[in-house]
Amino acid sequence: MRERISEKVGGSGIFLLSISIIYVILGIIDFGIARDALRVLGGLILRIAPVLALVFGIMFLTNLLFEAGGIVRMLGRGSGLRGWVFAVLGGVISSGPIYMWYPLLGDLKEKGMRDSLIAAFLYNRAIKIPLVPMMVHYFGWSFAVILSLYMVIFSVLNGLVVERLTRGRGR
């Protein structure tokens, strides 16, 4: 039975179905909490829609302009320093929540992007230049600068460790 459902809707369908069931159960137990969660969900989707459009726009352009070979050259094993610069800067300048970038990164991974660069990109999503004034307001300039520097350094270290630990293993 479970296998038949899995075959029909796939892993992503089962994931969505499971969470929908949690919402339904929650709605039966406490309708107010379920309604509040749906309200938060509505706001989140509205806020995130432009970023989602941007991500799929970039995916479209990547599919249009780059062959898998091009991606491997830029972000694959032989990409060297250029690959790291792409990953670090890409992570810093990309906007929106981290999970919005999973589809694009999944796509690039299929085309040959290194795991280490994906991890570095995701780590650098933590450094948000427009939010630095906010961090400075709460914790001061020195904290903001030192923390950001460590984050960039650790993004590269993390990337290398993640790649080493995942090397040669399938999905």
Next chain:
Amino acid sequence: MENNTFLRSHSGEGRPWIRVFMKVVSSGALKQAFVKTARSLTRSLPILLGAFMLLSLGATLIPKDLYGRVFTGNQIFDPLIAASVGSIAGGNPVTSYIIGGELRLQGISMLAITAFIVAWVTVGIVQLAAEALMLGKRFALVRNVVSFFSAIMIAILTVLALGWA
């Protein structure tokens, strides 16, 4: 000869971006790219929607004052607790700064607050399933575990560098 040069310069030959554009328009690549992107979109949307639903549920069920109540004042356990709470919670980094600012006023150590802020933005337990479905189970698990310990290490190094230890 002159005529040839004129034709070449006006047909875009020799200009890489025009060559790419002509190739794209003429070869049906637009349709192919559209189909590929649409396929990725169909595959990703249920996962993203599921992640949104989980995050919304977390934001509704976890009371904001919980963050202040979990700390013990212990220099060793607090960074671990902070990184754990930051990993489970998530959302806009601004929220982590605001909560961090509040925790600072309550006298929580900067070591714990830094671990909390870094884990908040780098570790995602709530969206782990979405990450695993799109980037691979092992990758998602390893990346989040490594990021968890990195959050504590970054907190220690930052506090030491600032002389706040």
